[in-house]
Amino acid sequence: MAPSRHFLMCRPEFFAVEYAINPWMDPAAGADAATAVRQWERLKDAYEELGHQVSLIDPVDGLPDMVFAANGALVVGGRVYGARFATAERAAEGPAYLEWFERNGYATRLAATETNEGEGDFLTLDEVILAGTGFRTAVAAHQEAQEFLGRPVVTLRLTDPRYYHLDTALFPLDGRNVAYYPGAFSAGSREVLRRMFPDAVLASAEDAAVLGLNAVSDGENVVVNMEAGELALELKRRGLNVIPVDLSELRKAGGGPKCCTLEIRP
Numbered sequence: 556m557a558p559s560r561h562f563l564m565c566r567p568e569f570f571a572v573e574y575a576i577n578p579w580m581d582p583a584a585g586a587d588a589a590t591a592v593r594q595w596e597r598l599k600d601a602y603e604e605l606g607h608q609v610s611l612i613d614p615v616d617g618l619p620d621m622v623f624a625a626n627g628a629l630v631v632g633g634r635v636y637g638a639r640f641a642t643a644e645r646a647a648e649g650p651a652y653l654e655w656f657e658r659n660g661y662a663t664r665l666a667a668t669e670t671n672e673g674e675g676d677f678l679t680l681d682e683v684i685l686a687g688t689g690f691r692t693a694v695a696a697h698q699e700a701q702e703f704l705g706r707p708v709v710t711l712r713l714t715d716p717r718y719y720h721l722d723t724a725l726f727p728l729d730g731r732n733v734a735y736y737p738g739a740f741s742a743g744s745r746e747v748l749r750r751m752f753p754d755a756v757l758a759s760a761e762d763a764a765v766l767g768l769n770a771v772s773d774g775e776n777v778v779v780n781m782e783a784g785e786l787a788l789e790l791k792r793r794g795l796n797v798i799p800v801d802l803s804e805l806r807k808a809g810g811g812p813k814c815c816t817l818e819i820r821p
């Protein structure tokens with residue numbers, strides 16, 4: 556059994572698509588909070604069945620994207636680097652998440668001065684943190700996080716607006732290897748990824764387009780959107796246990812399993 560992880564999640568009681576801050580969002584089409592809650596509960600159950608610990612932050616009325624907990628902070632070695640959102644629509648989420656950490660005894664916190672959307676753009680491996688930029692998180696935040704966390708941070712440039720956060724285009728398979736969709740990255744960043752991860756899983760455009768890369772792996776089990784069929788096969792071929800989930804309602808806001816999951820790394 557994989558070592559237990561600690562995740563922070565936010566029940567999507569106030570989920571809605573009321574504004575459009577990424578190409579997945581269509582306020583005219585809307586979204587259904589009750590369906591989102593049902594799908595989200597299944598995701599939470601999946602983590603608990605795997606032996607992972609799930610903590611909850613209270614949702615706030617008027618913050619429909621707060622379900623996407625991964626954006627709320629980056630927590631490494633018990634240090635909490637707070638989010639500073641790029642858009643006014645989500646700005647209040649940063650302080651709300653930071654308050655949760657304060658209330659729960661995380662003494663080493665930084666309210667970021669640079670724009671960053673937490674684990675949406677920071678993905679932590681054993682020796683390095685991969686950091687996305689291009690749409691939301693500023694390169695200056697990569698430097699701020701490196702200084703605060705004392706871990707090397709590698710900048711990767713995103714170029715396709717559908718993949719506006721790093722975690723929509725890449726996920727760690729374990730502490731040393733990743734899966735990613737090359738089409739989401741600049742030529743230079745693709746080269747960096749090839750050098751760093753010669754054995755990476757390369758996902759197709761089709762699997763990326765159902766947010767298949769927005770997955771959560773504990774090194775043995777991978778929770779992944781059920782529509783990402785080819786990716787699931789490759790993960791199984793590599794010996795991983797694939798747990799497909801249906802988060803189609805949350806995808807209407809541009810989110811998937813990883814977006815709903817903020818990992819608290821002790």
Ligand SMILES: CN(C)C(=N)NCCC[C@H](N)C(=O)O
Binds near residue numbers: 580645674808811814
């Ligand atoms: C992977 N993560 C954390 C995300 N990609 N988050 C989803 C955020 C969706 C929201 N409507 C937004 O556009 O900010």
